[in-house]
Amino acid sequence: MTVILEMRSLSAGYGTRNVLDNVNFKVFENDFIGVIGPNGGGKTTLLKVILGVLKPTGGELIMGDGIDKSTIGYLPQISTGDNSFPLSVLDVVLSGLMIHKSPGTRFSADEKRRAGDLLEELGLKEYSRSQLKELSGGQLQRVFLARAIIGNPRLLLLDEPGSFVDTAFEKSFHDKLKELNGKMTILMVSHDIGTISAHVKSFACVNGSLHYHPSSEITNEQLRAYRCPIQLITHGEVPHTVLKNH
Amino acid sequence: MDILGYDFMTNALLGALFAAITAGLAGTYIVSRRMVFLGGGITHASFGGIGIGYFFGFNPIVGASLFGVASALCVEYLSVRQKIREDSAIGILWALGMATGIIFIYLTPGYAPDLMGYLFGSLLTISTGDIVALGVLSLVLISYFTVFYRTLMYISYDETYARTYSSSVSIFKYITTALVALAVVLNIRMAGIILVLSLLTIPPNIAMIFTSSYLKIIIGSIIVGFAGTVTGLVISYFINIPTGATIVFVLALIWIISKLLRGWVEKRW
Numbered sequence: 001m002t003v004i005l006e007m008r009s010l011s012a013g014y015g016t017r018n019v020l021d022n023v024n025f026k027v028f029e030n031d032f033i034g035v036i037g038p039n040g041g042g043k044t045t046l047l048k049v050i051l052g053v054l055k056p057t058g059g060e061l062i063m064g065d066g067i068d069k070s071t072i073g074y075l076p077q078i079s080t081g082d083n084s085f086p087l088s089v090l091d092v093v094l095s096g097l098m099i100h101k102s103p104g105t106r107f108s109a110d111e112k113r114r115a116g117d118l119l120e121e122l123g124l125k126e127y128s129r130s131q132l133k134e135l136s137g138g139q140l141q142r143v144f145l146a147r148a149i150i151g152n153p154r155l156l157l158l159d160e161p162g163s164f165v166d167t168a169f170e171k172s173f174h175d176k177l178k179e180l181n182g183k184m185t186i187l188m189v190s191h192d193i194g195t196i197s198a199h200v201k202s203f204a205c206v207n208g209s210l211h212y213h214p215s216s217e218i219t220n221e222q223l224r225a226y227r228c229p230i231q232l233i234t235h236g237e238v239p240h241t242v243l244k245n246h
Numbered sequence: 247m248d249i250l251g252y253d254f255m256t257n258a259l260l261g262a263l264f265a266a267i268t269a270g271l272a273g274t275y276i277v278s279r280r281m282v283f284l285g286g287g288i289t290h291a292s293f294g295g296i297g298i299g300y301f302f303g304f305n306p307i308v309g310a311s312l313f314g315v316a317s318a319l320c321v322e323y324l325s326v327r328q329k330i331r332e333d334s335a336i337g338i339l340w341a342l343g344m345a346t347g348i349i350f351i352y353l354t355p356g357y358a359p360d361l362m363g364y365l366f367g368s369l370l371t372i373s374t375g376d377i378v379a380l381g382v383l384s385l386v387l388i389s390y391f392t393v394f395y396r397t398l399m400y401i402s403y404d405e406t407y408a409r410t411y412s413s414s415v416s417i418f419k420y421i422t423t424a425l426v427a428l429a430v431v432l433n434i435r436m437a438g439i440i441l442v443l444s445l446l447t448i449p450p451n452i453a454m455i456f457t458s459s460y461l462k463i464i465i466g467s468i469i470v471g472f473a474g475t476v477t478g479l480v481i482s483y484f485i486n487i488p489t490g491a492t493i494v495f496v497l498a499l500i501w502i503i504s505k506l507l508r509g510w511v512e513k514r515w
């Protein structure tokens with residue numbers, strides 16, 4: 001199996017405080033990793049390190065062949081954009097292609113069509129000309145998902161994508177994730193059992209350190225051993241594959 | 247049109263055109279990024295350069311440009327490094343620039359010619375040098391915004407996200423801020439320190455009443471800015487009142503009428 005990303009005794013943090021310490025972690029091509037851990041455990045920090053926005057304070061981050069900023073897609077946990085900025089939903093989705101663009105080039109009709117198609121798949125067809133401020137929180141999150149995947153990344157980083165998903169959209173959201181995982185490796189931070197259990201092939205428990213669990217089944221004992229005292233949010237049916245109790 | 251026969255009127259019209267272009271582009275940038283207060287800071291900080299220009303006997307606008315650009319870059323730098331809150335930094339530089347200007351103008355022996363022109367604007371006595379400077383800046387800004395249109399728009403919308411795919415976000419911010427500062431300072435000749443900010447902020451706000459596309463806001467503010475400036479110019483010429491103030495008055499009037507019109511249209515349909 002191809003390793004597309006590797007961390008060797010990596011540490012990272014803010015100021016003088018290390019949030020992640022001595023992380024050893026390999027990401028294999030086409031894996032679907034559920035990143036779990038308590039609030040403040042360092043999940044978002046881990047994604048920032050992979051994105052290159054946060055420099056490690058120690059250790060090494062080794063990118064696999066052909067993996068760089070331009071082949072990583074990212075859905076932030078909290079949007080930092082100004083939603084009253086004069087920008088259409090379609091423009092926001094297109095910004096996911098900026099990494100492939102040199103200054104001055106414009107988006108082709110084909111690229112605009114692709115953005116439109118993505119919005120349609122995510123149930124936002126009639127909003128493509130709308131302003132961001134006219135959208136609800138869940139709809140916004142879908143726009144940002146479209147922005148993350150429009151460039152066909154090889155590695156997709158999703159920080160709490162399920163937190164706004166309603167029951168009506170849940171099915172198509174899950175189908176979309178499945179389809180995406182056929183084409184790309186996914187790291188998904190989530191507290192949502194439904195979303196996690198439906199897809200993940202492995203777990204990464206992040207709480208200062210990182211424990212990789214190469215199976216989609218994980219027990220409470222293992223979670224405790226990984227120092228991941230987490231509370232997964234349940235909605236709908238709880239599948240038995242996750243959090244098996246013995 | 248008899249008034250076109252005069253050289254100064256041609257100058258004034260060219261000045262109005264370039265002012266509309268520079269103020270429209272820079273104005274759309276600061277209004278959409280909610281940086282109007284920074285615009286005010288740049289304007290007033292540049293007064294320090296005007297005072298120093300008077301004292302040492304060089305063109306006050308050169309001094310003002312240096313002060314304006316330096317203080318704008320300073321604010322961007324401090325807020326990126328998060329050493330001090332941005333609005334506090336602006337407030338400090340704003341007053342520091344004014345204080346410097348007042349002290350140096352006081353120390354300048356004799357009479358400070360055309361000081362009123364810097365405070366309140368003097369479109370009708372604008373020099374060919376001023377026009378050339380504004381013209382060059384217009385060209386630079388148009389090229390810059392055309393080439394980097396999407397880059398600038400996306401950085402303004404979400405700087406943090408832009409940093410995830412680009413490593414030149416800070417460079418773009420510094421360059422744009424410096425250009426905006428130049429646009430503010432060169433327009434001081436048009437409307438004066440006291441009034442120049444409205445030349446930048448009213449036209450985009452008028453455009454935003456009718457459109458929410460970034461490009462249309464830019465084009466709309468340039469057109470409205472030019473129309474308002476020329477109207478103000480003609481009115482002030484014929485009834486002999488200060489030009490800068492008349493222009494701002496006309497622009498504000500257009501804004502009010504647009505607002506009412508929009509409200510009326512929305513009620514009817």
Ligand SMILES: Nc1ncnc2c1ncn2[C@@H]1O[C@H](COP(=O)(O)OP(=O)(O)OP(=O)(O)O)[C@@H](O)[C@H]1O
Binds near residue numbers: 014042044077
């Ligand atoms: N920009 C920042 N500056 C300083 N400290 C930060 C910053 N961002 C996060 N931290 C700290 O780093 C720690 C880890 O934060 P992180 O955002 O990675 O947690 P998380 O696992 O994503 O949590 P959550 O489940 O709440 O999203 C927290 O204790 C937080 O206080």
Ligand SMILES: [Mg+2]
Binds near residue numbers: 043044045077159
């Ligand atoms: Mg987080």
